[in-house]
Amino acid sequence: MKGGEWGIYIALYFWLAAMGGGAFLISLGFKDRRTRQLGAWLALIGIVAGALLLIADLGQPARFWHLLAGIHPVSVMWLGSVVLALSGIGLFLLIISKEWPDWLVWFTAIMVLLVVGYTGVLLMATARPFWSGSPLLPWIFLASAYTTGAALLVLFGSHDSRLTRLSFNFAIIEVVLVIAHMIWTYSQAKPAVDASISGEYAWAFWGFIVVGVLIPLYMEAQRKAIALAAALVLIGGFLLRYFIVYAGQVDVMRF
Amino acid sequence: MPKANDYAILFDASHCTGCRACQVACKQWNDLPGEATENHGSYENPPSLSADTWIRMKFTEGMVGGEVFWDFTRDSCMHCTSAACVESCPTGAVNYRDGGIVTIDQDWCIGCRNCVEACPYDAIHYNEQTGVVEKCTMCYDRVSNGLEPACVKSCPTGALKSGSYAEMKKLAEERLAQLKAAGYKEANIYGLNEMGGTHVLYVLLKHPSTYGLPVGLKTEKQKIASGWLSAGIAAAVLGFAGVKWLSDRREEVGGES
Numbered sequence: 001m002k003g004g005e006w007g008i009y010i011a012l013y014f015w016l017a018a019m020g021g022g023a024f025l026i027s028l029g030f031k032d033r034r035t036r037q038l039g040a041w042l043a044l045i046g047i048v049a050g051a052l053l054l055i056a057d058l059g060q061p062a063r064f065w066h067l068l069a070g071i072h073p074v075s076v077m078w079l080g081s082v083v084l085a086l087s088g089i090g091l092f093l094l095i096i097s098k099e100w101p102d103w104l105v106w107f108t109a110i111m112v113l114l115v116v117g118y119t120g121v122l123l124m125a126t127a128r129p130f131w132s133g134s135p136l137l138p139w140i141f142l143a144s145a146y147t148t149g150a151a152l153l154v155l156f157g158s159h160d161s162r163l164t165r166l167s168f169n170f171a172i173i174e175v176v177l178v179i180a181h182m183i184w185t186y187s188q189a190k191p192a193v194d195a196s197i198s199g200e201y202a203w204a205f206w207g208f209i210v211v212g213v214l215i216p217l218y219m220e221a222q223r224k225a226i227a228l229a230a231a232l233v234l235i236g237g238f239l240l241r242y243f244i245v246y247a248g249q250v251d252v253m254r255f
Numbered sequence: 256m257p258k259a260n261d262y263a264i265l266f267d268a269s270h271c272t273g274c275r276a277c278q279v280a281c282k283q284w285n286d287l288p289g290e291a292t293e294n295h296g297s298y299e300n301p302p303s304l305s306a307d308t309w310i311r312m313k314f315t316e317g318m319v320g321g322e323v324f325w326d327f328t329r330d331s332c333m334h335c336t337s338a339a340c341v342e343s344c345p346t347g348a349v350n351y352r353d354g355g356i357v358t359i360d361q362d363w364c365i366g367c368r369n370c371v372e373a374c375p376y377d378a379i380h381y382n383e384q385t386g387v388v389e390k391c392t393m394c395y396d397r398v399s400n401g402l403e404p405a406c407v408k409s410c411p412t413g414a415l416k417s418g419s420y421a422e423m424k425k426l427a428e429e430r431l432a433q434l435k436a437a438g439y440k441e442a443n444i445y446g447l448n449e450m451g452g453t454h455v456l457y458v459l460l461k462h463p464s465t466y467g468l469p470v471g472l473k474t475e476k477q478k479i480a481s482g483w484l485s486a487g488i489a490a491a492v493l494g495f496a497g498v499k500w501l502s503d504r505r506e507e508v509g510g511e512s
Binding site for chain 1: 363365369373475476493494501
């Protein structure tokens with residue numbers, strides 16, 4: 001298994017769950033039922049699809065229930081699988097409810113926030129210096145969840161200027177955080193940073209910067225093709241996860 | 256810290272000749288297949304541990320000031336007291352057994368590979384054929400029946416020894432005193448504090464980092480705690496910014512959709 005342990009399914013899962021989860025959290029800032037319902041649907045789809053990818057990625061997929069058969073609160077992955085399950089249940093209940101009870105909205109929002117946030121902690125708690133060398137991965141993943149979540153709502157027809165501005169602002173924060181992370185981890189994770197900037201995964205890193213951030217920012221500033229710009233932001237969100245997951249394992253010795 | 260009666264192994268780098276009998280014995284006892292590798296210009300082989308190679312000798316070689324150095328260290332599971340593999344495992348399949356040994360319940364492991372990413376010694380590996388992870392068991396089947404681990408049994412120079420943790424620690428300290436007296440100023444014992452104290456102790460002639468051993472390690476619990484702290488601050492700061500930008504209506508065009 002050359003190139004590392006966690007691969008494309010994990011990168012896709014990080015992307016889908018964060019995008020859907022971000023869309024739901026942002027939709028809670030809207031009063032109208034349509035946007036909120038849309039956010040809940042997008043999050044449910046992202047989280048269910050992501051969870052299926054996680055199960056498919058296991059060496060023993062049929063044993064996935066072992067995750068929920070015990071209590072291992074220290075393990076970030078155990079906590080992640082629990083909040084995935086609980087957020088799925090919460091979102092499902094919201095979708096089938098006519099009225100949204102406050103307690104259920106709060107519960108689901110916290111679970112979804114944990115789904116979006118735990119992935120950064122999961123990577124930080126490893127022996128891979130590109131992931132654990134700085135405390136910024138949770139920040140990057142959260143910022144990206146809001147960038148892509150807002151873009152996803154735009155793509156599904158919520159044309160509110162607050163959404164594009166939110167996406168715009170978080171995209172800038174995200175790029176600053178990614179650059180800070182790479183400078184921060186450079187001394188410990190030189191092979192990974194080099195692979196991102198000029199090596200094997202440079203296409204994904206620069207794709208994220210150019211296709212995922214700079215071009216959409218330009219298009220949004222010009223107020224042109226908002227939907228296309230939103231789609232590019234989503235692609236950028238995937239490229240971000242892709243290079244972080246893969247470059248983080250670039251110096252893992254396998255033969 | 257390991258308990259006095261825990262199982263332990265002592266590796267003494269000053270006695271190791273790099274013969275790799277331990278590698279072969281491990282393969283034989285544990286029925287592990289060979290590896291297809293390519294010569295990369297060193298007697299060291301294979302180039303890393305894997306699901307089929309649970310112990311190997313790491314060769315550190317080169318030149319310093321015209322002097323050749325050629326050092327050997329054991330590369331395998333350290334059986335940590337605060338083990339990253341155990342603490343990262345979401346099912347409890349990787350766990351501490353009697354006597355402080357860390358092993359994997361292969362009927363319970365789901366193959367998520369979180370332990371592979373977490374281990375600071377790169378000692379645990381995923382087996383694509385079986386879909387679960389594998390590593391050194393300190394020959395639990397042997398030691399629990401009063402035998403030495405296969406690697407220790409095969410060592411012809413006494414570089415590997417096994418027994419209770421208290422015994423191994425005492426031997427290590429005695430050997431360290433001898434080495435210091437013989438003029439090895441940098442000699443040291445590795446594993447007394449790493450990851451809560453490891454059940455495998457190394458007597459080394461030089462600083463651990465010269466053998467490629469990780470120093471200044473944080474435990475998995477410390478990493479997880481700082482991860483959640485950072486995520487909590489991020490959620491608060493970015494959430495506050497998001498709420499502010501969503502509620503600020505200066506640029507709003509038209510009504511709410």
